[in-house]
Amino acid sequence: MRIADIDLGPRPLLLAPMEDVSDPPFRLLCKRMGADVVYTEFISAGGLSYGAKGSVQKLEFYEEERPVGIQIFGGEIDQVREAARIADAQNPTLIDINFGCPVKKVVCKDGGAGILRNLPKMEAITRAVIEEATRPVTVKTRLGWNDDSIQIEEVARMLEQAGVAALAVHARTRAQMYRGEARWQWFAKIREALQDIPLLGNGDATTPEKVKAMFDETPVDAVMIGRGAIGNPWIFRDAKALLETGEVPDPPSWEERISVVAEHLTGKCAWLGERKGVLEMRRMYGGYFKGHRGASGLRMALMEHKERDSVLEVLLNWRENEPEVQVPVGPLAPEAGTPAPLAVKPARLPKKATLPPALRERIAQRAA
Structure with a gap:
């Protein structure tokens, strides 16, 4: 086509x-x-x-x-x-x-x-x-x-x-x-x-x-x-x-799902700035975790935090099908015998297209 x-x-x-x-x-x-x-x-x-x-x-x-x-x-x-x-x-x-x-x-x-x-x-x-x-x-x-x-x-x-x-x-x-x-x-x-x-x-x-x-x-x-x-x-x-x-x-494994959500969050923060990226990402969690046992608890835990690294810490240490997991305020430490938390790569996003300077100036003049 x-x-x-x-x-x-x-x-x-x-x-x-x-x-x-x-x-x-x-x-x-x-x-x-x-x-x-x-x-x-x-x-x-x-x-x-x-x-x-x-x-x-x-x-x-x-x-x-x-x-x-x-x-x-x-x-x-x-x-x-x-x-x-x-x-x-x-x-x-x-x-x-x-x-x-x-x-x-x-x-x-x-x-x-x-x-x-x-x-x-x-x-x-x-x-x-x-x-x-x-x-x-x-x-x-x-x-x-x-x-x-x-x-x-x-x-x-x-x-x-x-x-x-x-x-x-x-x-x-x-x-x-x-x-x-x-x-x-x-x-x-x-x-x-x-x-x-x-x-x-x-x-x-x-x-x-x-x-x-x-x-x-x-x-x-x-x-x-x-x-x-x-x-x-x-x-x-x-x-x-x-x-x-x-x-x-x-379907994607729990590890893949978490990795993609972490990538999405990291990308949003890189594009919008950390604070706005974290806040806007909150509306995405429902779709990503729909149907998973303990999803509501995970969403609530993620929304407790306003910094990207804190959100990632909760996200990457959460175990699938663990609805009763309590998320501590401080750093998370996996219990003995549990898998190590996933790592998340830093955002290495490609270069954005930006407005030509002359056009950006014209828009600014129109807005003034």
């Missing part, structure tokens, strides 16, 4: 853009586990055009993530156009437009899925981004605003004619949010509406078996994995193995 001139091979798997999840440290993990394309968190066009620190930081990525897409959203054409210029200057592999986010504060201003109520404006925003971009532009959207206004076939034809290089569709309406089952039957109708560009399927691809089912039961060219990857970057490895061999590998 190809997006423009980017060859992704047969049945590629993509990491969906997810707010507060798909940051550079997590994208690196998913890339190593087999993700063929990764996307940034969605970035506010208004935030970029006014130089908001958080929005600008989300533009950063590591070269090792490629192919990588920067996703932008917004309902004001001039702001989206400016955001496209800024994103394009970062030299990503792709620029993606978010026409699918269902969150109220986004859709109320025609951002995300809100634009599905105004298709002419959707086309105008798409064409504006394509005019500014020097690389392929893709779109992620939903079936429609609600069941009474599904026009996804018309939308697909419109976006392809406007010049998008690929279309990702979450097979739910905005009204559904994330409830109910994704309606994969729509993928066949969307595929018929498209002529040449790839269709990327999204929605309920939460296990390797469901990823394979989406490929087997629908005409999608690629599968985009979102919630199924949260706390489980191994889904890319496992889904690829299932597609290639018909078998799912054994």
Whole structure:
């Protein structure tokens, strides 16, 4: 499968853009586990055009993530156009437009899925981004605003004619949010509406078996994995193995799981700074340890600490299936006969992409 001139091979798997999840440290993990394309968190066009620190930081990525897409959203054409210029200057592999986010504060201003109520404006925003971009532009959207206004076939034809290089569709309406089952039957109708560009399927691809089912039961060219990857970057490895061999590998050992969590934490601290990295990592533990005996106790113990090394000390000394382990305040000392704690390598992250100085100055002037 190809997006423009980017060859992704047969049945590629993509990491969906997810707010507060798909940051550079997590994208690196998913890339190593087999993700063929990764996307940034969605970035506010208004935030970029006014130089908001958080929005600008989300533009950063590591070269090792490629192919990588920067996703932008917004309902004001001039702001989206400016955001496209800024994103394009970062030299990503792709620029993606978010026409699918269902969150109220986004859709109320025609951002995300809100634009599905105004298709002419959707086309105008798409064409504006394509005019500014020097690389392929893709779109992620939903079936429609609600069941009474599904026009996804018309939308697909419109976006392809406007010049998008690929279309990702979450097979739910905005009204559904994330409830109910994704309606994969729509993928066949969307595929018929498209002529040449790839269709990327999204929605309920939460296990390797469901990823394979989406490929087997629908005409999608690629599968985009979102919630199924949260706390489980191994889904890319496992889904690829299932597609290639018909078998799912054994789940990661406790040691491997702990090692990856420690790597994720270390990466977050290197990217965000220690304090913020430790705090933001707290929302990840539930996914990583879901289903393990004693998981709630481990999560509580990890959240007691605010320094990376203290968190790592708890994490690396915790034994699987030991719900009654009490974590002391001071240094941990394994009991006699227990395995030595895992070691964690210091963060040796690749070089980030940074904004060109002239563009960074322009953003600063706009924000002043």
